[in-house]
Amino acid sequence: MGNTSSMLTQYDIEEVQQHCKHAFTQQEIVSLYQRFCQLDRNNCGFIPSDEFLSIPEFAVNPLSQSLLRMLDGFNFKEFIAFLSAFSPRSTLQHKIEFIFKVYDTDCNGKVSFDDMLTVLRDLTGQYMSEHQRKEVLAQVLEEAGYTKDSFLVLSDFMKILGNSDLKMEAEVPVD
């Protein structure tokens, strides 16, 4: 089926490790490379977002659309950098930054009420009315000291999520 780990030299692996700030061990990078090649069906070094939708487990995830927005057209280094937030070795800050990026749809460094509403809509679908969602969001925002019109920045996210035991990990199978 094509590419085996012999296509990646030791230099390549180390370069990728640097790029993701050592979030993955060398063995994990090799496994992820095999996975990348498996997903990259046309062997062009780059995965379009449709490929992810052909993974049923991913397609049924409520946040798949938001993630696809972030996932278009990856090469291998970007693939690793994207997944590095899910490594047990990455810092809490890195994970929170990732979550922030999921919310910040227009990439302007600020998360608005609408941004949060969009994600909540993805997570609840038809099981909550739009009105209920707005109400819930407004209520918890106020209790936390913000208002409907405030924009949250990364440091706010750090404050809100920082002292929880955030668990965001995906295990890389290493054979």
Added chain:
Amino acid sequence: MNSSGVLKSSSSELDLDRPNIEDYLPSGAAIQQEPRGKLRLHDLLDISPTLSEAAGAIVDDSFTRCFKSNPPEPWNWNIYLFPLWCFGVLLRYLIVFPTRVLVLTIGWIIFLSSFIPVHFLLKGHDRLRRSIERSLVEMICSFFVASWTGVVRYHGPRPSRRPKQVFVANHTSMIDFIVLEQMTAFAVIMQKHPGWVGLLQSTILESVGCIWFNRSEAKDREIVARKLREHVQGADNNPLLIFPEGTCVNNHYTVMFKKGAFELGCTVCPVAIKYNKIFVDAFWNSRKQSFTKHLLQLMTSWAVVCDVWYLEPQSLKPGETPIEFAERVRDIISTRAGLKKVPWDGYLKYSRPSPKHRERKQQNFAESVLRRLEEK
């Protein structure tokens, strides 16, 4: 398995009712125990469980694993193994392959020169004609198996011709059918293929009895179900062989069985097939190879070695639904052949999953939020 009633069935082709997928997904997927306490901003913003599931699916997922062909690790890369391997290649391509082609040609000549006269001359004597045609089909299948140097070990009592029974087997490649057919002439239900395979299907396989279906047609399912029922009622018809997975899987896993074969009111006789990968990987990856190329690959390998187990016939237990019955038989076949079960429908190769699964997750989350809002 108590939750087959949870997802409601519908008549659409792709919306198959199935047992609870959450039972199969890795336990990390059903991560949290229900969060407690009053709802706070941090609970809404913390999407890490959902993101972890998504990343888990990107990194490795049980569905893609079923269709991965695993090429053997190259072993011929040093100074004495490489010439040996080259010699082996020459032997296979220049001596073994032409011999096999010769054997197959002889087989076809014998077959056609017997089949065509019998088919036309014995038109009036149906029983005799069909009995001869059956033996001829078994013979040509034996020739095919010989042309791959097939070593097939059959275990268990050979299929008998009785009414009201169907045979089900796991599916790795179209050659499964040939391997089983050389022992007993089965009638089979298949997807109609283009090209020379389609020609064979419409001429020769018609004589042993075949039912065609078309995956892409939604109404097809009812028509096919009716044809299946008619076939198993007929005492004269050949025993019916069905591959309930609906698609070729790589012989390490089994995907969900479609319930069509299990709601006919007959005994179901499971058959398990396991290929030995050391000699050749018999998995036909239809996305990557045409059947002709697949056959050529088999004919230029050393041998096709496999085991076939004919297992104990099963009937629907009282109080069991067809889906539970299908799962029970899948369990029997998977255990016997050493295959792992995955909860996915093989047709997801061709289409997107039903939104039901996503909706369930959304429903759980929404209910949890609303409930915690009430707590003070």
